[in-house]
Amino acid sequence: MDGKTPETGKKKKSLLIFSCICAVGICVLIAYIVNILTPLDRILDYRVQVKAQEGGALEITYQYRWKVLNDSKEGPLTWVSLGIPNSRCELLGYTGAISGLKNGFYGDGLIKFELDRAYKKGEVAEFGFTIRQEDMLCRNKKAGGLPFYDFMPGWFNEIAVEHYLFVWEDGTYVMETNADRKEGGFYVWEGELKEGERRHMKVYCDKETFRDANMVEWAPVSDSPGEKKTLDPAAIIFILLCTGYIGYQAAWGKDWYANGRGFWGRGRRSGGHGGHGGCACACAGCACACACAGGGRAGCSKKDFYYTAEEPSLTEGGAH
Structure with missing residues (x-):
């Protein structure tokens, strides 16, 4: 005899x-983690060109090369929601893959555009738009003769930017900036941005140029980006508990008490199933994903600078 007993075999089973x-x-659990942490999109190139207008308004042109990395979680890219400084702006035009406005302007600093078609995984949507933006020139309480702009182009909490190029057209009014360099007739800010990183464009001006401008009070960015996708501890615990419970019931739950015989007796399946764990995982991921989007993606971070607070210094220009 090999020494094996029915009880030993049952334990192994x-x-x-x-x-x-x-x-x-x-x-x-791994599928849940991957679903939450895998980005939907990547911005290959993000360009912003700024030109000051009479009266202190800015003409701002935004251009994007937006690549779809995943079209299974939320479907293809069909519209985008993009940050603008505030709602006091006029849309001058749009180009490329934009087919029209989705819902118009928003007071919370967002503008939504419909795209010309559904962009699937691996495809790149190229588009741009231009606005005339009011309420941008800030009063300088410390140096009254140097009003300033502190412009932070819209950033993306869940999308990395491989390359950005922000330029500000030079003029005799420009006294000082925090630009990386000056190239031709433009001040240049350039680099890459991780998820959630942003960049200030600070330009100090000669007050005489904007004598009749309607200046505003500077205030820090109201950082209200909506929910960033993060792992939900409750969902992780739920998956682990369900796994342990179902595994226990399937392995020992019936046999321990079948006819009062411990491990011995005919093994039967518990009748439970593991579908609820996967469903909870999917729902948790969907709840996070829909915080800023709907059926499309969103550059959801927004800002509306101008109410109160201390003024910025030129040393605050790096990506952060």
Whole structure:
């Protein structure tokens, strides 16, 4: 005899069942983590060109090369929501893949555009638009003769920017800037941005040029980006608990109490299933994903600078 007993064989079988269900649970957990942390899109190139107008308004042109990395979580890219300084602006035109406004202007500093078609995984949408933006020139309380602009182009909490190029057209009114360099007739800010990073464009001006301008009070950015996708501890705990419970019931739940015989007796499946763990995972991910979007993606971060607070210094210009 090899020394094996029915009880020993049953223990091994139960452990195998439990291990298999745990492996399935781990796969569900990994799928949840990947679903939350994998980005939907990447901006290959982000360009902003600024030109000051009489009266202190700015003409701002935005251009994007927007690549779709994933079209299974929220579907293809069909519209975008983009940050603008504030709602006091006029849309002068749009180009490329934009087919029209989705819902018009928003007082919270967002503008939405419909795209000309659905962009799928691997495809790149190229588009741009130009606005005339009011309420941008700030009063300088410390140096009254140097009003200033502190412009932060819209940033993206969940999208990395491979390359950005922000330029400000030079003029005799420009006294000082925090630009990386001056090139031709433009001040230049250039680099890359991680998810959530942003860049200030600070330009100090000669007050005589904007004598009749309607200046505003500077205030820090009201950083209200909406929910950033993060792992939900409750969802992780739920998946782990469900995995352990289902694994336990499938491996030992029935046999321990079947006819009062401990491990011995005919093994039966518990009748439970692991679908609820996967469903909870999917719902948690969807709730996070829909915080800023809907059926499309969103450059959801917004700002509306001008109410109160201390003025910025030129040393605050790096990406952050």
